[in-house]
Amino acid sequence: METKHSILFSTLYLSYFLSYVSRKNIVFISPFLISQGTFSQSHLGASQSTFSVCYTISKLCSNIVCNWACPRKVLAFGVAGVGIVNILAGLLCNPEILWILWAFNGLFCGICWPPIAVLIIKSYSLETRGKAWSLMSTSMNAGATLSPIMTDLLVMYSGWQLAFIVPGVLDILIAIAVLLLINPKASEPTTTKEAEPATSTWEWGMIFNPFMTLICVAYAILTFGVISVGTWGQMYFMKSLDVSTLTAGAMISVYEIGGFCGASLSGVFADWLAKHHDHKSSPRSYCALLFAGIAGVSHISFHYIPKSVFLAQISCFGFGAGAFGSISMFGLMTREYVPVDCGGSLSAMIAVAAQVGGFSAGSPLAMYNEYSSIYEGFWIVSVLMPVAVVALSLLTKLEGVYVSDKKEIKTE
Numbered sequence: 001m002e003t004k005h006s007i008l009f010s011t012l013y014l015s016y017f018l019s020y021v022s023r024k025n026i027v028f029i030s031p032f033l034i035s036q037g038t039f040s041q042s043h044l045g046a047s048q049s050t051f052s053v054c055y056t057i058s059k060l061c062s063n064i065v066c067n068w069a070c071p072r073k074v075l076a077f078g079v080a081g082v083g084i085v086n087i088l089a090g091l092l093c094n095p096e097i098l099w100i101l102w103a104f105n106g107l108f109c110g111i112c113w114p115p116i117a118v119l120i121i122k123s124y125s126l127e128t129r130g131k132a133w134s135l136m137s138t139s140m141n142a143g144a145t146l147s148p149i150m151t152d153l154l155v156m157y158s159g160w161q162l163a164f165i166v167p168g169v170l171d172i173l174i175a176i177a178v179l180l181l182i183n184p185k186a187s188e189p190t191t192t193k194e195a196e197p198a199t200s201t202w203e204w205g206m207i208f209n210p211f212m213t214l215i216c217v218a219y220a221i222l223t224f225g226v227i228s229v230g231t232w233g234q235m236y237f238m239k240s241l242d243v244s245t246l247t248a249g250a251m252i253s254v255y256e257i258g259g260f261c262g263a264s265l266s267g268v269f270a271d272w273l274a275k276h277h278d279h280k281s282s283p284r285s286y287c288a289l290l291f292a293g294i295a296g297v298s299h300i301s302f303h304y305i306p307k308s309v310f311l312a313q314i315s316c317f318g319f320g321a322g323a324f325g326s327i328s329m330f331g332l333m334t335r336e337y338v339p340v341d342c343g344g345s346l347s348a349m350i351a352v353a354a355q356v357g358g359f360s361a362g363s364p365l366a367m368y369n370e371y372s373s374i375y376e377g378f379w380i381v382s383v384l385m386p387v388a389v390v391a392l393s394l395l396t397k398l399e400g401v402y403v404s405d406k407k408e409i410k411t412e
Contacts, residue, residue: 004183008123009132011181012116013139015079015174020143021150022086022167023051023109026102027231028151028252029160031238031245045366047099048231049359051106056355058110063351071115076178078111083171090164110351113331119182121335127275130284130332134267137328141259141320144230148249212334214395216353219330221388222292224357225299225381226323229255231361233316236374241307254313258320266291266325270332282336288329289392295322296385302378326392330354 030044066074085105089098116136124132154163233255237248266287273283298318305311334350369377 005123007181008119008183009136011174011178012075012119013136015075015178016112016116016136017139017143018167018171018174019079019082019109019112020140021147022082022171023105024144024147024230025086025151025163025167026089026098028148028234028249029155029163031234032155032160042366042370043099044231045362045364047102047362048227048366049362049364050099050103051109052227052355052358052362054103054106055110055358056352058107059114059351059355060110062111062114066114066118071118072178072182075112075115076175078108078115079171079178080175081108081111083168083175086164086168086171088168090161090168117331117335126336127271130271130274130329131267133332134263134265134270134325134328137263137267137324138260141256141263141324145253145256145260148234148252152246152249211395211398212349214391214398215330215334216350218288218292218388218391218395219327219350220353220357221384221391222295222323222327222357223354224361225295225319225385226327227358227361228365228377228381229299229316229319229323232365232369232374232377236378237312239374241309241312243309247309251309251313251316255316255320258317259324260320261317262291262294262321262323262325263328265321266328270329282333284329284333284336285392285395288326288333289389289396291322291325291329292385292389292392293322295319295326296382296389298322299378299385300382303375303382326388 026047027044034040034044062074062078082105085101085108089101089105092101117133120129120132120136150166151163154160154166230252233252234245234248237243237251238245241248243251269290270284270287273286277283295318298315298321301315301318302312305315330350365377365380368380
C-alpha cells in the first residue's frame with residue numbers, strides 16, 4: 001500500500017510541478033521581451049487576466065466533471081494540453097500570439113488540480129490527508145522556484161523560445177506517465193455517498209452559508225496577493241532595490257521556497273488539529289488563520305524595510321510561507337465540508353473566488369501601476385491582507401456543516 005501511495009503521490013506531484021512551471025514562465029520571460037520593445041506591462045497584465053478568466057472557467061468545469069469522470073484521464077489530458085500550448089508558444093516565435101496561447105494555457109492548467117484533489121481525498125484518511133494535500137500544494141512553489149532560474153538561464157544562453165519548448169516537452173512526457181503509472185481502478189469515480197447533506201437544497205444553502213462566504217473572501221484576497229507578488233514582484237524589486245533581473249528573479253524564488261515551507265508545515269499542523277481537537281468548524285481554519293496573519297505582516301514589511309536585499313528576502317520568505325500555508329488549506333476545508341460526491345461543485349465556487357483575485361492582479365493592477373506606480377500597487381495588497389485575516393478569524397467561530405470520515409455532520 002505504501003508503495004502504491006508513493007507512486008501515486010510522486011506522479012501527481014511531478015504532473016502539477018511541471019504544469020506550474022509552464023504557466024509561470026511567461027512572467028519571467030516578459031522582462032526580456034519588454035526590453036526588446038515587443039512586449040509591455042499592459043501585454044503582461046492582459047495575458048495574466050486572460051489566463052485567469054480561462055483558468056476560472058476550466059477549473060470550475062473540471063471540479064464538476066471530476067464528480068463522475070475518471071480523474072486519471074482528466075489529469076493526463078490537462079497536462080498534455082499545457083505542454084502542447086507551450087511548445088507552440090516557442091515555435092511560433094511571435095509575442096503577440098502569446099495572448100491567445102495563454103488563454104488556452106489557462107484552460108488546460110485549470111483542468112489539472114481538481115483530479116489531483118479527488119485522488120488525494122479518496123486515497124488518504126482525515127488524519128493524514130492534510131499533510132498529503134499541503135505537500136502536493138508545494139508542487140506549485142517548487143515549479144515557481146525553478147521557473148525564474150531556468151527561464152533566465154535559457155533566455156540568456158539559448159533564447160526565449162527554448163524557455164517555452166523545454167517545459168512543454170516535459171509536460172507531455174509526464175502526461176504519458178500519469179496514464180501508465182496510476183492504477184485505473186484506484187481512480188474510478190465514486191458512486192456512493194458518504195453522507196447526506198444537511199438540507200435537500202444543499203447547493204443553495206451551502207453556497208450562501210457564512211462558512212463558504214468567508215472562505216471565498218479570504219481566498220480571493222490571498223490569491224490576489226500571491227499573484228501580485230508572483231507577477232509584479234520581480235519588477236518591484238528591480239526598481240526598489242536597484243538590482244539585476246537575475247537577482248530580482250532569485251528573490252521571487254526565495255518567496256516560492258517560503259511557500260514550499262509554509263504549505264508543508266500547515267499540513268502537518270492541520271492534521272494535528274484534526275486528530276487531537278474537536279472544533280466547532282473545520283479545525284483547518286485555525287491553521288489558515290495563523291498563516292494568513294504571517295502573510296499580512298510580511299507583506300506590510302515590504303514598505304518599511306530598508307533597501308536591503310537580505311531583509312527583502314526575509315520578507316519574501318515570510319509572505320510566501322504565510323500565503324501559501326493558508327491557501328493550501330482552503331480546498332481541503334471545502335471538500336471536507338460536504339459529501340465527497342458534492343465536493344467538486346463547491347470547490348468550483350471557491351475556484352471562481354480565487355480567480356477573481358487572480359484576474360484583479362492582472363490587467364486592473366497593471367493599469368493602476370502604469371497610472372500610479374508599482375509601489376502603490378503593492379500597497380493595495382497590504383491594505384487588503386487584514387481583511388482576509390478578519391474573515392478567517394470569523395470562520396473559526398462558525399459552527400457549520402462538517403463531514404468527517406466517520407460520516408458525522410455537525411449543524412447549527
